[in-house]
Amino acid sequence: MWRGLWTLTARATHGLRRPCWRQASGTLGPGTGVTIFALSSGQGRCGVAVIRASGPASGPALRSLTAARDLPPARSARLRLLRDPCSGEPLDRALVLWFPGPQSFTGEDCAEFHVHGGPAVVSGVLQALSGVPGLRPAEAGEFTRRAFAHGKLSLTEVEGLADLIHAETEAQRRQALRQLDGELGRLCQDWAETLTRALAHVEAYIDFGEDDNLEEDVLERADIAVRGLEAALAAHLRDARRGQRLRSGAHVVVAGPPNAGKSSLVNLLSRKPVSIVSPEPGTTRDVLETPVDLAGFPALLSDTAGLREGVGPVEQEGVRRAWARWAGPDHGQAQTMGRARPWAGPALSPTFSFCWVYFPFFLNEKLPSFRWEFWGDLGTLSYASAWARPSFSCLATRALQGVDPGVFSCFLRLEQADLVLAVLDASDLGSPSSRNFLDTVVTPMGAQSPAGSGQRLLLVLNKLDLLPRQGLAPYPDLPPHLLLSCLSRQGLDGLLEALRQELAAVCGDPSAGPPLLTRARHRHHLQGCLEALGHYKEASDLALAAEALRVARGHLAHLTGGGGTEEVLNIIFRDFCVGK
Numbered sequence: 001m002w003r004g005l006w007t008l009t010a011r012a013t014h015g016l017r018r019p020c021w022r023q024a025s026g027t028l029g030p031g032t033g034v035t036i037f038a039l040s041s042g043q044g045r046c047g048v049a050v051i052r053a054s055g056p057a058s059g060p061a062l063r064s065l066t067a068a069r070d071l072p073p074a075r076s077a078r079l080r081l082l083r084d085p086c087s088g089e090p091l092d093r094a095l096v097l098w099f100p101g102p103q104s105f106t107g108e109d110c111a112e113f114h115v116h117g118g119p120a121v122v123s124g125v126l127q128a129l130s131g132v133p134g135l136r137p138a139e140a141g142e143f144t145r146r147a148f149a150h151g152k153l154s155l156t157e158v159e160g161l162a163d164l165i166h167a168e169t170e171a172q173r174r175q176a177l178r179q180l181d182g183e184l185g186r187l188c189q190d191w192a193e194t195l196t197r198a199l200a201h202v203e204a205y206i207d208f209g210e211d212d213n214l215e216e217d218v219l220e221r222a223d224i225a226v227r228g229l230e231a232a233l234a235a236h237l238r239d240a241r242r243g244q245r246l247r248s249g250a251h252v253v254v255a256g257p258p259n260a261g262k263s264s265l266v267n268l269l270s271r272k273p274v275s276i277v278s279p280e281p282g283t284t285r286d287v288l289e290t291p292v293d294l295a296g297f298p299a300l301l302s303d304t305a306g307l308r309e310g311v312g313p314v315e316q317e318g319v320r321r322a323w324a325r326w327a328g329p330d331h332g333q334a335q336t337m338g339r340a341r342p343w344a345g346p347a348l349s350p351t352f353s354f355c356w357v358y359f360p361f362f363l364n365e366k367l368p369s370f371r372w373e374f375w376g377d378l379g380t381l382s383y384a385s386a387w388a389r390p391s392f393s394c395l396a397t398r399a400l401q402g403v404d405p406g407v408f409s410c411f412l413r414l415e416q417a418d419l420v421l422a423v424l425d426a427s428d429l430g431s432p433s434s435r436n437f438l439d440t441v442v443t444p445m446g447a448q449s450p451a452g453s454g455q456r457l458l459l460v461l462n463k464l465d466l467l468p469r470q471g472l473a474p475y476p477d478l479p480p481h482l483l484l485s486c487l488s489r490q491g492l493d494g495l496l497e498a499l500r501q502e503l504a505a506v507c508g509d510p511s512a513g514p515p516l517l518t519r520a521r522h523r524h525h526l527q528g529c530l531e532a533l534g535h536y537k538e539a540s541d542l543a544l545a546a547e548a549l550r551v552a553r554g555h556l557a558h559l560t561g562g563g564g565t566e567e568v569l570n571i572i573f574r575d576f577c578v579g580k
């Protein structure tokens with residue numbers, strides 16, 4: 001019987017090896033026999049530029065540019081004079097390296113030329129390489145794609161590499177490095193092996209169920225493994241999307257009454273003049289957004305129009321309804337599958353008092369879909385892209401008469417915010433607009449933060465420099481707050497530390513705990529796996545139960561690239577530049 005079980009285990013394990021392009025799909029294979037080359041370091045004048053070649057003609061190319069009969073020893077640098085093989089003209093004195101496959105980044109024979117980084121040197125060497133038979137310039141991401149094809153990197157590691165190249169903050173770099181290190185891939189591999197064992201047990205029972213030699217608890221062991229895996233997956237999915245937020249940036253919205261110093265705070269935090277600062281109340285009429293590095297975390301900082309006295313419940317209700325209408329049944333899916341990043345743009349149409357039109361163009365289940373929002377009067381063009389399932393609510397139109405567009409967009413951003421920086425003028429806390437803002441935004445949000453909606457709020461009392469010596473007048477209902485002066489920068493360190501703590505809660509600590517899910521794609525496959533495990537438990541017979549386990553395992557294989565489709569690969573490799 002156990003011989004049978006081992007055979008089944010081997011059968012079930014088949015296909016879980018690291019993906020190899022040629023095995024995965026005939027259409028995905030890299031151009032066999034073609035050698036590619038590109039400048040792998042950044043463009044422009046620099047001390048050293050690295051030019052890389054990968055493929056079977058790398059060795060001949062290296063020999064021909066160095067005019068040498070022998071290749072340098074593997075993986076050790078040698079100083080050589082490079083010459084144009086056609087004209088014999090010297091190009092540069094450079095370090096050259098030889099990486100025979102499969103022990104190279106791509107898994108193929110690779111050569112590297114570390115040349116002086118002047119544009120004439122770089123273009124001379126590239127020109128010389130293009131004259132070597134069998135070589136052609138690489139496309140964007142083609143080196144990494146070959147590494148993936150040869151099983152050097154799993155798909156999650158490829159994603160980690162793309163994120164590392166695009167990382168702009170310390171926290172993003174830490175998260176990307178962990179993913180590139182293969183932690184998430186290894187975790188999925190462990191889960192897949194657990195599933196394989198469970199599947200082997202179920203298949204053994206199907207094949208040898210009547211056999212007296214079969215141990216009785218074989219199905220029970222499969223059940224225990226599935227229950228354990230379910231708990232692990234559910235724990236991973238309960239991460240409040242911290243990994244995704246860290247990758248794409250947390251939405252931090254600065255809101256408050258007019259003239260409280262919101263624009264001053266945005267400029268202070270972004271260290272550049274993003275917003276116009278003026279003593280005239282109501283200077284900011286619409287949302288202005290800027291990506292910033294806040295205490296090591298990436299954030300999209302939004303400056304909003306000041307909320308006057310008298311605005312509140314009606315506008316909020318309008319936003320809530322429009323948001324619900326816009327989001328509709330697809331909202332959850334869009335949130336699950338994609339990322340939405342609205343941005344402010346030029347004025348489009350002055351014709352509507354207010355009009356909101358939503359056009360979702362869904363191409364198919366796997367391709368990205370696009371949402372375009374045109375806001376009349378507001379002068380705002382918002383764009384969001386998401387991966388989402390086809391929507392049948394093709395067009396939703398919402399017209400709200402009489403609502404100030406700036407106020408509307410401010411409330412809309414508040415709805416979407418991960419963290420709200422509520423700014424009040426410390427020297428003007430008794431004014432009707434301050435009281436209104438406290439009652440309308442701070443108190444309700446503070447009551448549900450952080451547990452309720454997952455949103456967090458920091459109350460900042462600005463213009464500390466204007467306070468009398470004895471400090472703040474007593475306001476018994478004032479929630480916990482920070483004191484700041486944008487003018488003198490007093491209190492800035494305290495605010496940055498509070499922001500660091502809040503953003504650490506929103507984005508998670510990338511160095512600690514289990515590897516975070518950084519893309520909607522990861523979440524989608526883990527959810528699919530969890531659902532399949534649910535079907536396993538509900539299956540009416542063992543054949544269906546085994547099938548559910550196969551589906552669950554398929555989701556994990558897709559996550560690490562085992563069952564990758566061309567479309568998904570194209571989307572991921574699109575993020576790379578030429579030479580990587």
Ligand SMILES: Nc1nc2c(ncn2[C@@H]2O[C@H](COP(=O)(O)OP(=O)(O)OP(=O)(O)O)[C@@H](O)[C@H]2O)c(=O)[nH]1
Nearest residue numbers: 259260261262263264278279282283284306486487
């Ligand atoms: N004394 C003092 N003045 C400040 C401080 N911060 C901002 N101001 C001034 O307050 C005025 C309003 O600042 P803004 O940053 O434009 O305020 P806002 O909240 O964006 O204003 P609106 O766009 O009208 O909503 C300007 O004259 C600033 O120079 C501060 O810390 N101390």
